[in-house]
Amino acid sequence: SSGINAEYGGTFYVTGNHEYYTNDADNWLKHLRSLSITALHNQNAMIVESSNNSKICIAGVDDPQSEKMGYTGHSTDPISATAGCPEDAPVIMLAHQPKAAKLSIDLLPRVDLVLSGHTHGGQFFPVHIPVYLVNPFFAGLYQPKPDTHVYVSRGLRFYGAPMRLFSFPQYTSIYLHKKFEE
Numbered sequence: 001s002s003g004i005n006a007e008y009g010g011t012f013y014v015t016g017n018h019e020y021y022t023n024d025a026d027n028w029l030k031h032l033r034s035l036s037i038t039a040l041h042n043q044n045a046m047i048v049e050s051s052n053n054s055k056i057c058i059a060g061v062d063d064p065q066s067e068k069m070g071y072t073g074h075s076t077d078p079i080s081a082t083a084g085c086p087e088d089a090p091v092i093m094l095a096h097q098p099k100a101a102k103l104s105i106d107l108l109p110r111v112d113l114v115l116s117g118h119t120h121g122g123q124f125f126p127v128h129i130p131v132y133l134v135n136p137f138f139a140g141l142y143q144p145k146p147d148t149h150v151y152v153s154r155g156l157r158f159y160g161a162p163m164r165l166f167s168f169p170q171y172t173s174i175y176l177h178k179k180f181e182e
Helices: 017-021 025-034 078-082 098-107 128-134
Strands: 011-013 037-039 043-049 054-060 091-094 113-116 140-145 148-152
Touching (some): 011 054, 017 025, 025 037, 043 078, 054 078, 098 113, 098 140, 098 148
Parallel strands (some): 011 037, 054 091, 113 148
Antiparallel strands (some): 043 054, 140 148
């Protein structure tokens, strides 16, 4: 067991760039399944709250680094990831890199929320400048379309140099509430 307990529907995961750097993404996915963590490999899962039949479609795309590394059978495919999501269910897309978040928003007719990371909020000066310039979303909450939000977490750790400067670690809790019709 992973020791992670989810109240509704399970625990979900999407690949990031480092799984492809190790050239071992399939073994990572297999290991996560052994811990009862659902890896969304351009797939989705439905969460249904039984007391009121509320539904949410959780979709996830592979990291764009998979294609750059030539990893067979992996790509960023938001269309496949959302195939079968009901029209009446909100869609939450998990996309490790903000570039995959942007691709999802551009290709799909509707995504309600995209949860992303990867940038570490720039991690430290002056690294945050190119990170800001090459990513369509950097850190925090964005609303690129009237009914679409993107949230990019700065994350808890770091990449490379074990330091952060002007980019604090972040643990985020997101609470979802049903939209009330007027």
